[in-house]
Every structure is written in C-alpha cells, then in structure tokens.
Amino acid sequence: MTLYRHIPVLLHESVDLLVTDPRGIYVDATLGLGGHSEVILKHISSSGRVIGFDVDPDAIAIAQKRLENFNNFQFIRNNFKQIKIELTRMNLLPINGVLFDLGLSSLEIDNGEKGFSFINDGPLDMRMDPSLPQTASDIINHENREELRRIIRDFGEERHAGAIANRIVKIRNQKPYQYTSDLADTVRETIHGPFQIKSLARVFQAFRIAVNHELEALKRGLIDAFDCLAPNGRLVVISYHSLEDRIVKTFFRDLYTGCICPPEQAVCTCSNRIQAEPVVKKFLEPAQAEQDANPRSRSARLRCLRKL
C-alpha cells in the first residue's frame, strides 16, 4: 500500500482551542488520517472520548490503524451532516467540542485514482464517499451547458465559466469525459497565460464541490454540531477557500447577534438572541513557518466560538 502523508494544519492551535475539559466528549467531524484526533486524544484523559467522522473508507482505515491504541476513540463512517442523528443514537449528547478541518486530505488529493488531481491522472470520479451515486464524469457528460456554467461559476468562482462549459459540451459530443486529464486539457485549451493553473484549480474545486454536495453538508453540519454542544462547548472550523469560509463566517456572526429589531422599536419582536461568543477574534491563519513547511496550509482560516 502506498504510504500517503497528510500534514495536519493549525494542529496545536486548533486542539488547544477545542479541548477545555480533559474528561469531555469531542467530535472530529473530518477524521481524515487522524492527525488532529491523535493530538486531541493525547490532550484528554482516559475518561474523555473522541468520535471521528469521515465518508472516505480509505482515510478511516488509515486513521483506525493510527489510533488503535486509544480505547476512547471511535470512528463513524458517515457524513458529518448526520452528526446529531449519530450522536443521539449513541446517547452521547451534549458534547464539549467539534472540530471541522474541511476539504480533502493529501491522501485524496494526491491519489490520482480518486480523480481530484489535475497533476496525477486518473478516472474523473471525485467522490470522497464511494457510495455516492454520481461521479464528476456523470455530471460533466450529462448536465446541460447552463448547469455546467453554473457549477463552474458558483463553486469555482471562475470568470471564464461560460467558455469552459461551451468547450466541454463541444468535446463531449465527440468523446465522453473519462479521465482527469480530459478535463484538465479542456481548461488548458480554453484558458491561456499565467492564470491557467488557477483556473485548473478552480474548475476542479467546482466539480468536487458539486459531486460531494459539500456546501449543503457544511451548512447542515454546522447547525447540527452547534445544537450538539453543551454550554461552554466549542466549535472550531478550519476552512480552505472563500466559499467555505463565507458560510462559516455568516453562521458564526448570526450566533453572535442578538435582537435585530429596528432601534426605534420599543419592544423586541424578533426573538433573536445571542447564542455564542467568539473565542478567536475574526480568524487565525497558519504562521509563516507552517505555510513554508506545508504550502497546502496557506489558504487556511480557523474560526472558533464558545456556546453560551
């Protein structure tokens, strides 16, 4: 088996913020290869617990091996949008903290077979969860031009979404898309110059988000994770691109906001109340040394709140 490495991002900062009670119950909503979970487990006592969620069975297998010596670790192969259902079923509520380290692990990005990479060729799949019904090639070969444009524009924030969608439709009429190199070639043929690499990253991000319904899962996951927290419980979220971060920022801001009635109104009718307070002012970013050592950490932003 190839040995994949994933360098956990903002590792000590996130765990220091998350763990407030060594006997508490913590959820690692994005277990990956278990890097964050391992440090959480080292921070808590044997009466504390860590529950790790992931949809990728390959990641879970690696994390399970890595964490096999911890009796107080348990994994759940499910989407983090099911956090409340799973924890209720296990009778674990309320809990003391949830960590989200969003996106993909290096295992997923670097392994061409998973179809996320425009560098290592492989089938145009992009499913983190192999039981999902639709792959990236299904979407690219079957969705209409307008839907392709919408995906590339809304999930990739790519300015040339229309031109790329047009080219996809033209090419797939001659030969269906099968490999990541097919999609990468289309982007390279459409976008020229120094920004080509950024467009490649944006288009691959767009289809990855569409295949895995990432933004819907994040919105649901945040709401339900917050519901699962005990008073003083912490939510720590590390995001890697502006679409994710915007969702996290808006969700946190709404929880920090009390009454939204107009100031001239004497009696409150909105029933909005402050439910959380920030633990970190705005957000944390990796220090320069971490960014130099791990270029994938460069875009990371960590936000943290405390439930009141």
Ligand SMILES: C[S@@+](CC[C@H](N)C(=O)[O-])C[C@H]1O[C@@H](n2cnc3c(N)ncnc32)[C@H](O)[C@@H]1O
């Ligand atoms: C950046 S990695 C986490 C790495 C981990 N913190 C570590 O140190 O090894 C993100 C992981 O979250 C998983 N993931 C992404 N979206 C998910 C979701 N909605 N539900 C469950 N797991 C998800 C991915 O499969 C991936 O393994």
